[in-house]
Amino acid sequence: MTPSSTAVDVRMACRTGKLTGPTPGLARGFVQANLVMLPAEWAYDFLLFCQWNPKPCPLLAVTDTGGFEARAVAAGSDLRTDLPGYRVFFHGDCIDEPADVRDYWRDDLVTFLIGCSFTFENALLEAGLPVRHIETNRNVPMYRTSIDCKPAGRFAGPMVVSMRPMLPEQAIRATAICSRFPLAHGAPIHFGDAAALGIADLNRPDYGDAVEFRPGEVPVFWACGVTPQAVLMQAKPPFAITHKPGHMFLTDLRDSELRS
Amino acid sequence: MTPSSTAVDVRMACRTGKLTGPTPGLARGFVQANLVMLPAEWAYDFLLFCQWNPKPCPLLAVTDTGGFEARAVAAGSDLRTDLPGYRVFFHGDCIDEPADVRDYWRDDLVTFLIGCSFTFENALLEAGLPVRHIETNRNVPMYRTSIDCKPAGRFAGPMVVSMRPMLPEQAIRATAICSRFPLAHGAPIHFGDAAALGIADLNRPDYGDAVEFRPGEVPVFWACGVTPQAVLMQAKPPFAITHKPGHMFLTDLRDSELRS
Numbered sequence: 001m002t003p004s005s006t007a008v009d010v011r012m013a014c015r016t017g018k019l020t021g022p023t024p025g026l027a028r029g030f031v032q033a034n035l036v037m038l039p040a041e042w043a044y045d046f047l048l049f050c051q052w053n054p055k056p057c058p059l060l061a062v063t064d065t066g067g068f069e070a071r072a073v074a075a076g077s078d079l080r081t082d083l084p085g086y087r088v089f090f091h092g093d094c095i096d097e098p099a100d101v102r103d104y105w106r107d108d109l110v111t112f113l114i115g116c117s118f119t120f121e122n123a124l125l126e127a128g129l130p131v132r133h134i135e136t137n138r139n140v141p142m143y144r145t146s147i148d149c150k151p152a153g154r155f156a157g158p159m160v161v162s163m164r165p166m167l168p169e170q171a172i173r174a175t176a177i178c179s180r181f182p183l184a185h186g187a188p189i190h191f192g193d194a195a196a197l198g199i200a201d202l203n204r205p206d207y208g209d210a211v212e213f214r215p216g217e218v219p220v221f222w223a224c225g226v227t228p229q230a231v232l233m234q235a236k237p238p239f240a241i242t243h244k245p246g247h248m249f250l251t252d253l254r255d256s257e258l259r260s
Numbered sequence: 261m262t263p264s265s266t267a268v269d270v271r272m273a274c275r276t277g278k279l280t281g282p283t284p285g286l287a288r289g290f291v292q293a294n295l296v297m298l299p300a301e302w303a304y305d306f307l308l309f310c311q312w313n314p315k316p317c318p319l320l321a322v323t324d325t326g327g328f329e330a331r332a333v334a335a336g337s338d339l340r341t342d343l344p345g346y347r348v349f350f351h352g353d354c355i356d357e358p359a360d361v362r363d364y365w366r367d368d369l370v371t372f373l374i375g376c377s378f379t380f381e382n383a384l385l386e387a388g389l390p391v392r393h394i395e396t397n398r399n400v401p402m403y404r405t406s407i408d409c410k411p412a413g414r415f416a417g418p419m420v421v422s423m424r425p426m427l428p429e430q431a432i433r434a435t436a437i438c439s440r441f442p443l444a445h446g447a448p449i450h451f452g453d454a455a456a457l458g459i460a461d462l463n464r465p466d467y468g469d470a471v472e473f474r475p476g477e478v479p480v481f482w483a484c485g486v487t488p489q490a491v492l493m494q495a496k497p498p499f500a501i502t503h504k505p506g507h508m509f510l511t512d513l514r515d516s517e518l519r520s
Contacts, residue, residue, distance in 0.1 A: 044304040048322060051311060059311060064413075153324075 003028040007074065007250035011082035019084045020099050022246035024118060024134075029255055031184075032248035033060050033073075034114040034225040035083060036232065037101075037241035040065045043110040045153030049231065050112065052150035056159055056227035058115035058183040060251065066107040073251040079111050085244030087229075092236030101241050109241070116225050116248055117162055119184035119255045123177050129170050132211040139246065140164070141205035142224050146198025147189075149231065157231040160207070161189065161197065162224040165217040174220060183258045190221040197221060207245070263288040267334065267510035271342040279344045280359050282506035284378060284394075289515055291444075292508035293320050293333075294374040294485040295343060296492065297361075297501035300325045303370040305413030309491065310372065312410035316419055316487035318375035318443040320511065326367040333511040339371050345504030347489075352496030361501050369501070376485050376508055377422055379444035379515045383437050389430050392471040399506065400424070401465035402484050406458025407449075409491065417491035420467070421449065421457065422484040425477040434480060443518045450481040457481060467505070 001010055001019055007030040013019035023032055038046055043065070050057040061073045068079045081100040088096040088104050098104070117140065121131050133140045140162045147159045166174060171191050179187040194202050202219055203210045207226055213219075232240050243249060261270055261279055267290040273279035283292055298306055303325070310317040321333045328339045341360040348356040348364050358364070377400065381391050393400045400422045407419045426434060431451050439447040454462050462479055463470045467486055473479075492500050503509060 044307065047304065047307050047311065051307065051319060051322070062308060062311070 001026050006030070007252050010250040011074065011077055014084045015078060015081040017099065021084055023084060023248045023250065024246060027250050028122065031060070031073075031251045031253040031255055031258055032116045032118045033251055034116055034228065035079065035241070035243040035249050036112040036114065036228050037079075037109045038112070038237060039106070039239055040108045040110050042154070042237045045155050046112060048152035049149070049155040050114070052152050053159075053227070054182065055186055055189060055223035056149065056225065058185060059112060060115055060183060060253070061113040063111040065110050068105070068111070070111070070113060070249070070251065073113065073253050074249070075252070079249070080105050083243050083247055083249050085247035087242045087244050089232065089240040089242070091238055092233045097244055104241060106239070113249060113251070114225055114228060115184040115258070117185055117222060118248070119258055120178045120181045122255050123181065124174055127173065127177055129174055129177075130164070130166060132165050133209065136211060138211060139208035141202070141210055142207035142226055143197070143199045144206045144230065149227065154237075155231050155235050157227075157234040160224045160227040160230050161221040162208075163202065163205075163219045163221050165211060165213045166220050167216050168218060171218065171220045178222070180259050182260055185223045185225070188220050188222050192218050194219055261286045266290065267512050270510040271334065271337055274344045275338060275341040277359065281344055283344060283508045283510065284506060287510050288382065291320070291333075291511045291513040291515055291518060292376045292378045293511055294376055294488065295339065295501070295503040295509050296372040296374065296488050297339075297369045298372070298497060299366070299499055300368045300370050302414070302497045305415050306372060308412035309409070309415040309488075310374070312412050313419075313487070314442070315446055315449060315483035316409065316485065318445060319372060320375055320443060320513070321373040323371040325370050328365070328371070330371070330373060330509070330511065333373065333513050334509070335512065339509070340365050343503050343507055343509050345507035347502045347504050349492065349500040349502070351498055352493045357504055364501060366499070373509060373511070374485055374488060375444040375518070377445055377482060378508070379518055380438045380441045382515050383441065384434055387433065387437055389434055390424070390426060392425050393469065396471060398471060399468035401462070401470055402467035402486055403457070403459045404466045404490065409487065414495050414497075415491050417487075417494040420484045420487040420490050421481040423462065423465075423479045423481050425471065425473045426480050427476050428478060431478065431480045438482070440519050442520055445483045445485070448480050448482050452478050454479055
């Protein structure tokens, strides 16, 4: 698997067990997606949650109940096998991290595919803007905030944000660029004072790795696709499956198709 | 009721039976909404339909099952009484057009409020652009098209569009303005050749009134909030309530709050 592989290459490598590692940088230019599988009885509340919280949860696709092909965005795919890693939750607790979920599959599951920051990071890199965690080979730093998502049925919880240090003029260009990708978290939600989001220490992210700041840089915060996982853990549905963080689903959509 | 009334004034006039006529031009500057009430068993499919078809069906609010106050957009409202007119459907047939729906109310209903073209028409008028049906005191012409909405569960059907004649340079300015109102149908979906949308004769709209063209004007087409009613009639849920066309729900939102 290389940056020049296609999305189909990556899905097939997952399906045949050849790829079990994270997907950043693979099949460059194809849209990667967060995955959430829920019993149909919970699907309405989750769909409404995504509707009210489009910045952390921009919906790319929803399967029919019991369907495991993401027809609209990846013809011929099998959502049970085509990701390199999954997380299986019972009542909000992660009980397994398997490489496929055929053994856990149930006919009442609905799968939600949610846009991912990799799409806008590619656009930032192409514009010559810094993406520090990529430059320094780390995972993006992510923080639980004091901002509540808009609740929907049984789903509620704090917004999780990702953070990238930038000079103010870079943050302004990044805002203009990311505004054009509403299905990949869109424009930043905040910059500057981390305490305004309830973040006590930028050096201690809740997920991912801390990154360095250079002179003049301020933190810039984007709504993050980890939000639905945090909300799932809080709502504790009896059963749920997600992707393993960083181990995303490769769609056949091109990043440029997501540009508004 | 005048253009300077507030949304609360209009809702109260409906509730007390003083207003039973159409709402265009009332409480200028407040967001008006299309209304769809469906049994909870049909709500997931309809929510998904709105998600996949945001141009004809931009969602402003969804109530909890059995809730009849639009808390998020109109505190203190009663959705059963606060519109000047309703339509009641059994199995896709309109069987009544009452002034309130307290007698039809069921505790399993979910109410969807959907953005309306009045919001962007106000913005067009403020920009000095022509809105012919308002100038000539008619209803906007609307057409069923050959464009299929993206189906969702039991809901499928053609997109309905509204049409406004404009000079090309006006259409371009209107596109820029309407792009900023994604929750009020957003940018036009087409201009020029009506046959490309499967429209045989612009002088014979499927809903509303024909309007005149002036020299150099081309037809400009927007996705229309009548689409969900057309789709409801096709899907034939056992029970549904909508607003009576032109008899909208007045929210406390300001048009400017819908600007992206």
